[in-house]
Amino acid sequence: MGGGVMASSSYFLGQLKEKTNHLVYPRFKKEAEIYEALSGQKAGAIGAALLPHYR
Numbered sequence: 001m002g003g004g005v006m007a008s009s010s011y012f013l014g015q016l017k018e019k020t021n022h023l024v025y026p027r028f029k030k031e032a033e034i035y036e037a038l039s040g041q042k043a044g045a046i047g048a049a050l051l052p053h054y055r
């Protein structure tokens with residue numbers, strides 16, 4: 001996850017991981033992880049720019 005919302009991740013990231021854990025297929029649970037994007041505030045813009053290349 002990235003963008004401005006991650007500035008307050010310490011308040012909700014743990015709960016988010018707990019609440020979404022059941023949504024991941026069992027065989028992928030070891031690889032699936034929610035973490036803060038390295039690009040920070042630019043994450044959304046980078047994702048939007050790359051989207052047309054993956055459709």
